[in-house]
Amino acid sequence: MFSLALCLLSATFLAVVPVRAEASGPPTPKMFIKNYGTEEKEFLALEAGEIDITDWPITKTFIDKWTLGPDGKPGTGDELVPSDITLRDYSELGEYGYGLYNQRWPTGVGDRDEDVLTFDPTTGTYKHYFDPANEWDLRAWQFRLAIMYLVDKDYIKTEILKGYGLMMDTFMPAAISGWLDMANLTKSSFTAPYGGITVTSLVYKRDVTKAKALLDAAGFTIGPDGKTRIDPRKKPGDAGYPYLDPLIFYMRSDHTERRLAGEKLAADLAAIGVPVDSRVVAKTVAFKAVMVDYDYHLYTEGYSLGVDPVFLYQTFHSAQYYGAPYGSKYDGTPYDIGWSGGFQGFANTEFDKYSADYVQYGETKKEVEWGVHNATYIFNKYVGTIPLWASAGVQGYRTGWTGVVNQFGYGISGPLTGGAYLYSLLTMDDTRPQPITTHPPGYQTDTLVWGFKANPEDFNVVSSEWVWDWNVLNAVYDMLIVTNPYNPAEDWPWLATDWNVGEWMYPGPPAEPATMINFTLRQNAKWHHGGQVTPDDIAFSLRLTRDAGPGVAWNFPGAMDIAKVETWDNRANGGGWGVVVKLGIKSYYALHLVGWLPMFSKDIWMAASAAVFGYTEGDPGTFAVDRLKVREYHPWKDNYFKPTLGLNDMAEDGSGPWIYVGADSALMEWYELKADPNFWLTQTEISGKISEAFHFVGDVNKDRAVDTSDMSLIAHALLTTPASGGTPGAWWAWNPDADLDRNNRVDGDDLAITGRSYGMNAG
DSSP states (O other): OOOGGGOOOOOOTTSOOOOOOSOBSOSSSEEEEEEOSSHHHHHHHHHHTSOSBOSSOOOHHHHHHHHBOTTSSBOSSOSSSTTTEEEEEEEOSEEEEEEEOTTSTTTSSOSSTTSOOEEETTTTEEEOOOOTTOHHHHHHHHHHHHHHHHOOHHHIIIIISTTOEEEOSSSSOGGGGGGOOHHHHHHOOEEOSSTTOEEOOSSOOOOHHHHHHHHHHTTOOBOTTSSSBBOTTOOTTSTTTTBOOOEEEEEETTOHHHHHHHHHHHHHHHHTTOOEEEEEEOHHHHHIIIIISOOOSEEEEEEEOOSSTTHHHHHHSGGGSOSSGGGBOTTSOBOOOOOOTTTTOOOOHHHHHIIIIIIISOSSHHHHHHHHHHHHHHHHHHTSSEEEEEEEEEEEEEBTEEOOOOBTTTBTTOOOOTTOOOHHHHHOEEOOSSOOTTSOTTOSSSEEEEEESSOOOOOOTTTOOSHHHHHHHHHHOOBSEEEOSSOTTSEEESSEEEEEEEEEEEOOSSOEEEEEEEEEEOSSOBOTTSOBOOHHHHHHHHHHHHHHOTTTOTTHHHHTTEEEEEEEEOGGGTOOEEEEEEESSOOTTHHHHHHTSBOOOHHHHHHHHHHTTOEEOSTTOEESSOGGGGGGOOTTTOOOSSGGGTOOGGGTOOOSSEEEEEEOTTTOOEEEEEEOTTOSSBHHHHHHHHHHHHHTTTOTTOSSBOSHHHHHHHHHTTTOOGGGOSOTTSTTOOOGGGOTTOSSOOSHHHHHHHHHHTTOBOO
């Protein structure tokens, strides 16, 4: 992790790019993206040669099909597709689980007339906060505990994931589990509110007997029919009295593993008398019901996460839940606030304190760790949601492509978040002597064909919310800084060449020191319409993302604390130019919160503003029409910037390596992009930097794999320094390549670096 005190950098990588004729941008001129609707169809397309790279973890069925021979042993040339497909594994920075709605009885409280709702000024909406003195809060909590004990993670791992899953004991993927205090979670115990039942650990194990006992003690006993549990909150005359209404359980039809996990829990609930209304639907239907209308109890959730644990705050803090049940104010007035990233409605003031004050706004790593330990303890104790697994992922590409980058936490092509970048799409080149003729017509040559499991919904860089939307947007738009693909603790300059993190006096109220970041911007980046990327563009992007607000701006949590943005220009005196971002808070993660936001063209978005949402830039900015109208701007098909040219606005926007061309607008089944030959970064620069990055995570001999050979080379040079001399590779001889932490000494720290990356492949 970086330290704010050490962020005064003199960045040498990409700081100054001279004028040259060397090729810039992706080496492959065109990219064609095809949606297949399910992961199985996508994997069959890779097998048939229709696509060159996947976007989704490959299931065990296909891994075995492509790697094992008829005898079930590792193939020796007799497997189904010998040598045509290259597979790369990774530990996913993500989560799949059972989302629980904490604002609707019986999984929570907040939807009845007698329930106390509290106004939240942050979102301007009402919600119910957990009250330990409220009988119904306690009964709902015990109901959630019962569901937790019913979860069969062993079955999910062995029968559904077939071993390709890293099971989660709390909302933190295995790839960054070092943040957790697992000993405390494992050993902690408490007594459930009713029945004197002891919960022996916050790392829950399946116990159907205890699940039944918890339900019985909380009043959800088996009713007169001998099979269905009653609702202790119902009174004679209520509809369906005395029985529980079926739990509304949405399961995604486009993801087989999540659907099967949902069906398993639904069956287990029914088996102990809890009725379930299972709804297996497309992602757009689930999105509307779960994240907009909150008309559900359970949902097969999925998240792409980053390396910074701020996702605890940005997902489950009560401010991330935007409204009263069913999207209406307490007084019944309709309130349209769009979607809610915190759709679980986990409003717990104790969790809010730790996730905000210590995780999101902690000033040191020690404070963040304290916040994570306490926030995950509270989250597990009160069962905010039920995390199940992160993928022990495997992704595939057609053998013969070079430049593939197997990123830490994300694999070879995403989905990405948290400052990660689509490096594979920037560097992939086809070295096969003949093109695959099964590509779509017109795309046999000079084209990278990327398969999608599901289709994007829109390409609005401010308001898009789906993984597949952002797969495309991340190829078109740039950030100020990005992460090292193999060591995400290291920040790389991108649109910003340098930065300085300091303080200013926030005027308040209350007046207090807050974080300030001065970004120096590169001077050779251009928008796809040809104009230069300027500090004014960066300031505008930050302000509009902030002012569009919750329920509109997908990246609002990163921009919400920006108080002021100032631009500066010293070019007339031989200097640079940039922006100063002044926040209203202090945070260990301030650089990432701001630096990982996507940047877009002010000219294009102001043209759209005049026609759609009426934005006036400022600190804060204002909307003459409505900030919610930002969602109604469709740059992938609207043309407000240069209407006479007939181009969609998105084709002119962005400064990334790929230029958006168009899509099958009727069905959204395919999308076309083209490489930007004027991209500010050359292949020599980026390929050299990526190669160096992989070397320093443990690839001593630079063969693109971290293995025993690298460990051996470090052992040979152990305890040597430059003064030791000798031939690199010989025993007791200095080997600079073995000095992975670059401190002029080969020691146990270098062995530890290689050990952490052991088994990793560059791409």
